[in-house]
Amino acid sequence: xxxxxxxxxxxDHAQGPPEARITLVEYGDYECPxxxxxxxxxxxxxxxxxxxxxxxxxxxxxxxxHPHAVRAAxxxxxxxxxxxxxxxxxxxxxxxxxxxxxxxxxxxxxRGLDVKRFALDLDSxxxxxxxxxxxxxxxxxxxxxxxxxxxxxxxxxxxxxxxALLSYLQGLL
Amino acid sequence: MALTPGTPAxxxxxxxxPDQRLSLRDFRGKPLVIAFYPADWSPVCGDQMALYNxxxxxxRRLGAEIVxxxxxxxxxxxxxxxxxxxxxxxxxxxEPKGAVARAFGAYRQEEGLSERALFVLDGEGxxxxxxxxxxxxNPGADGILEALEGLQxxxx
Numbered sequence: 001x002x003x004x005x006x007x008x009x010x011x012d013h014a015q016g017p018p019e020a021r022i023t024l025v026e027y028g029d030y031e032c033p034x035x036x037x038x039x040x041x042x043x044x045x046x047x048x049x050x051x052x053x054x055x056x057x058x059x060x061x062x063x064x065x066h067p068h069a070v071r072a073a074x075x076x077x078x079x080x081x082x083x084x085x086x087x088x089x090x091x092x093x094x095x096x097x098x099x100x101x102x103x104x105x106x107x108x109x110x111r112g113l114d115v116k117r118f119a120l121d122l123d124s125x126x127x128x129x130x131x132x133x134x135x136x137x138x139x140x141x142x143x144x145x146x147x148x149x150x151x152x153x154x155x156x157x158x159x160x161x162x163x164a165l166l167s168y169l170q171g172l173l
Numbered sequence: 174m175a176l177t178p179g180t181p182a183x184x185x186x187x188x189x190x191p192d193q194r195l196s197l198r199d200f201r202g203k204p205l206v207i208a209f210y211p212a213d214w215s216p217v218c219g220d221q222m223a224l225y226n227x228x229x230x231x232x233r234r235l236g237a238e239i240v241x242x243x244x245x246x247x248x249x250x251x252x253x254x255x256x257x258x259x260x261x262x263x264x265x266x267x268e269p270k271g272a273v274a275r276a277f278g279a280y281r282q283e284e285g286l287s288e289r290a291l292f293v294l295d296g297e298g299x300x301x302x303x304x305x306x307x308x309x310x311n312p313g314a315d316g317i318l319e320a321l322e323g324l325q326x327x328x329x
Contacts, residue, residue, distance in 0.1 A: 002315060064226050064258040139228050139318065144311035145220060157310055 002142025002155035008056050013085045016046065016054035022172055025056040025150040027138040030073060030092040031066035031099055032146040039093040041162045048166060052173055057089060059134040060146050068099035071122075073131045075104040078121035082113050175278040175290050180300045182207075182292065183276035187264035188247045195240065195262060197298060204237040204301075204324050205294045206317055209279045209287040211308060213245045213253035213263075221289070221311045226259050228314045235321040240264050243287055244271050279305065293320040 008014070008023055026042065028035040046055055059077070061069035072092050079088035091107045092099065108118040121127050138148065142155050149156040151169065158164060176182070186196040197205075210221050222241050225232070232239050241263045245253070250263040266273045271287060274280040279290035291312060293302040302320035306312035 002313060062223060062227055064260075065223050135227075136231070139231065139314050142313040142315040144224060144313035155313075 002144075004150045004153040004155075005137060005140045007153060008054075012056045012058065013080060013089075014054055014056045015086060017051050018054060020054035021052045022049065022151065022169055023054045023056060023153075024169070025058065027058050027060035027134075027141075027143045027146065027148045027150075029059075029061045029066055029069045029146040030076070031069040031096060032062065033096070034145075035147045036093055036096045038147045038160055041160065041165065044162060045166050045169065049169060049173075053169065058138060059131045060138045060143055060148070061131065061135065062146060070131065071101065071104060072099045073134075074122050074127050075107070075118075077127045077130050078118050078124075079108065079111070079113060081121050081127070082117065084111060084113060087111050175288070175303050175305045176292070176300055177303060178301050182294050182298050182300050183273070185264075185273045185276070187242070187266060187273060189240075189262040189264055190251060191247050195264060200238055200240075200294075201298065202296045204235070204296060204321055205298075206232060206237055206239040206321070207277070207292040207294065208239065208241045209266075209274055209277065209290040209292075210241060210243050211281075211284075211286040211289060212243055213249050220257075222253075222259060222263070223257050224311065224314060226257065226261065228318075229260055231314075231318060232321065235318070235325060237293075237321050242266050242273060244274070244285065281308070291317060293317060293324070295324055 004025060008025060042055060046053055059073040061073045063070045076085055076088045076092060079085055105119060109115050149160055158168060182197060184197050186194050189195045208225060225239055239261050244266050246267045247265040250265055254263050271280045274287035277292065279288040281288055289306040289308055289312060291304045292300050295301050301324055304312060304316050
């Protein structure tokens with residue numbers, strides 16, 4: 001019943017070849033501890049499946065549970081406008097306990113981003129709209145918590161611990 | 174068996190806080206989402222109620238209100254609601270235990286908990302959509318939003 005809407009497209013942040021046989025989509029929140037647990041697992045699975053896997057990340061910040069989640073998502077999207085989404089994504093998950101305003105700007109600086117532009121984009125309507133639109137697409141797709149995964153466009157309800165996820169994905173090859 | 178579309182929803186009055194009670198008829202005139210769930214404090218973030226809390230602006234945009242119902246007592250609901258920062262009422266189906274869930278056909282006798290059952294009612298209190306999720310699976314909000322949009326479509 002729960003289907004990914006809209007399907008993965010050119011606007012999405014993706015790692016791995018577009019022609020990969022499997023596309024794994026995560027709806028995640030940078031401040032959610034479970035997403036933090038999933039983060040190294042996804043990395044490992046990406047390595048193990050190589051060119052067979054494309055990984056897409058969409059924002060699903062739970063603003064009422066996690067006070068810094070929305071701003072962190074904005075930071076990743078602001079970095080994306082300088083072509084650095086995945087660097088910021090990794091930095092945010094590596095620093096889940098340190099996501100306040102000053103720290104977000106510091107990460108941009110440390111990564112060598114244009115800091116002025118980053119600060120403007122961080123507060124821009126376009127970036128806020130992007131995060132909101134990801135969130136609403138998640139709701140429409142049946143996201144039921146974070147992280148939520150979709151494989152081949154269908155919600156993946158089974159365990160995402162490393163062995164379970166890997167063996168499920170390998171079974172699709 | 175959960176009540177199905179076309180059935181008038183059974184009337185109820187339940188405590189929302191220690192000194193406030195809410196009745197089905199309080200919601201007359203606008204669509205109401207009733208989300209039965211097994212228990213407060215399920216050990217995941219982004220649990221079902223937290224998710225609906227985030228989606229609340231969308232429910233309201235579609236003119237609807239939402240209530241959560243479980244067999245937890247009113248003090249438990251209060252603590253849970255405060256912890257999760259919830260902005261919609263949780264009703265205590267506590268005494269007689271599970272009576273409202275039973276009336277909706279959404280009670281699990283063996284466990285003494287309500288099902289994860291969703292009902293969308295129109296402004297007249299008639300059930301227009303219902304869905305019972307496997308107890309371990311948070312059903313998300315997509316079905317609810319589609320049902321609410323369906324109601325809006327009919328009104329036009």
